[in-house]
Amino acid sequence: MEAxxxxxxxxxxxxxTVAIExxxxxxLVPIEGDNRTIPSSIFFDFSDGSALFGREALRAxxxxxxxxxxxxxKSVLGSALMDETTRIKTKRFTFKDIIGLIVGRLKEAxxxxxxADVTQVVMGRPVHFVDDDPAADRLAQDALEEIARAQGFRDVAFQYEPIAAALAYEQTVREEQYALIADIGGGTSDFSVVRVSPEGRKRAERAGDVLASKGVHIGGTDVDRLFSMKAVMPSLGQGSEMRVPxxxxxxxxxxxxxxxxxxxHRINLLYTPKVARELREMERHSLSPMKIARLAEVIESRRGHSIALAVENAKIALSAQESALIDLTEIEPDFLIAATDKxxxxxxVxxxxxxxxxxxxxxxxxxxxGQRIDAVFLTGGSTAIPAVRAAVTAQTPAAKIVEGDLFGAVGLGLGLDARRKFG
Structure with a gap:
């Protein structure tokens, strides 16, 4: 049989993730060893110029x-950064080029x-790449399509990520339901109300079963940013004062x-000689010079991602416990910040x-x-945060709460939609 x-x-x-027939x-297919999910990360090794992906990138x-x-x-799509260039050693790349390397790695899987050469793809997209800006939203999808075609896909279709998650959830139902699909990932929060049923799995046209879809540009990276600003940045001088020269x-x-x-996605923009000079000048005039010196040292040693990873780890820990330490000992010995779920x-908030x-x-x-919703299907890593989960489920008091594959449900649903469109 032809593949x-x-x-x-x-x-x-x-x-x-990637899904096939x-x-x-x-x-879902294995992408990194036996893992069927891969962190959307890339690391450029300066020793040989190679690009590492996923867990291997984070480990390096x-x-x-x-x-x-x-x-x-992905947060760059639809923004002014999309076509800007960044220097990697002696070469310059646009952010579009770098996203292309990651998409190419997924196509290889x-x-x-x-x-065989996989030439047809259904790609997921949030309900809104960019809030309240249809033109920028269209540019973001066009850019992602251009990236996919540059990596060898000839037929490119798109599906809303919460609709894809609904298709995955529908594989498990035994009776007709009204389901609220909550897909809260790293960059966006998307909701859909969808009629799902065993009979629906057999229908090619499903537009009549999608009752509503809306989204907002809030996700796990926003949680990380706000948590970092609240818990960590004051120790680096945020909120402090300085004398005007x-x-x-x-x-x-x-x-x-x-x-x-x-x-x-903005950390690397700080790693320039100009920023380093500005921070040392700020240190000289600061009323909290030790904190600003710490900030300057973080930038000069390029340890910004160490902070981001530590904040993310503490956030994940707080999904299961009331307190956690933000471990910044890579920055400075004994640099630990106590954090709580509160x-x-x-x-x-x-x-x-x-x-x-x-x-x-x-x-x-x-x-x-809300009382008519039979099930709330949760997917996306940010649904593990108790406060987020409570906000999502508060308006559907009679619904059964179903936790899907937090990182794989959307990819599986996109594979099901690809079979419908191309199979």
Whole structure:
């Protein structure tokens, strides 16, 4: 039998997956060893110029290999950074080029699993790449399609990520249900109300079963940024003051450095001689010079991602316990910051409110009250955060809470949609 040349590809902000038609149906393929998910990370090794991906990329960075780590690049789609260039040793790359390397790595996994050149793909996309800007949203999808074609895909289709998750969930139901699909990943939070049923699995056209879809640009990377700003950045001088040169006027230090340092896809923008000079000048005039010196040393030693990883690890720990340590001993001996679930909640309270509003709008658009929802299907790593989960489930009191594969449900659903479109 001729191998199927289609796949579903979920290029996520934090993690990515690929699904194909296997011997027993649609399945996720191994991408990194036996792992069927891969962190959406790339590390450029300066010793030989090679690119490492996923866990291997993170390991090289943590072990201190000289090079450059980049992560959460999906957040760049639709932004002004998309076509900007960044220097990797002696070469310059656009962010589009770098995303292309990751998508190419995912295509290789599909080709290997199928044993043929996979040319047809359904790619996942959030309901909104960019909030309240249809033109930028369209540019983001066009850029992702251009990237996919450059990597060898000839037929490129898109599906909303929460709809893909609904298709995956539908494989498990035994009766018709109204399901709220909550896909809260690294970059966006997307909600859909979908009618799912055993009979629906057989239908090719499903537009009538999708009652509403809405999204907001809030995800795990936003949680990381806000948590870092709340818990870590004050120890690096955020919120401190400095004297204006040649005068006695006191001003707060510029916040932009701290925002960039707390934002995954912007950290590398700080690693320039100009920023280093500005920080040392700030140190000279600071009223908290030891903190600003610490900030300058973090930038000069390129340890920004060490902070980001430590914050992310503490966030994950707080999904299961009330307190955790943000371990920054790579930065400085005995540099440990105590954090609690209460502190994390305080950091993201505005975002929790935005999630609740978006969910209310989704239910209103569906024409169904929250009491009519039979099941809430949770996918995306950020649904593991208790405060996020509570915000998502509060408006559907009668619903059964179903936890899907947090990182694989969307990819599996994209594979099912690819079979419908190309199989």
């Amino acid at each position: 199927k040349s289609f796949c579903g590809l979920d290029f996520g902000t934090s993690n990515s 296997g011997a027993s149906g649609v399945e 960075y943590v072990e201190g290999t000289e090079g450059r780590l980049m992560r959460s690049l 599909a080709d290997t699993a199928v044993g 040649f005068g006695d006027k006191i001003l707060p230090v510029a916040n932009a450095f701290f925002v960039d340092l707390a934002t995954w 502190l994390l909640h305080e950091a993201i 505005d975002q929790l409110g935005a999630l609740s509003r978006t969910l209310r709008e989704t239910l209103k658009a569906s024409g169904l009250p």
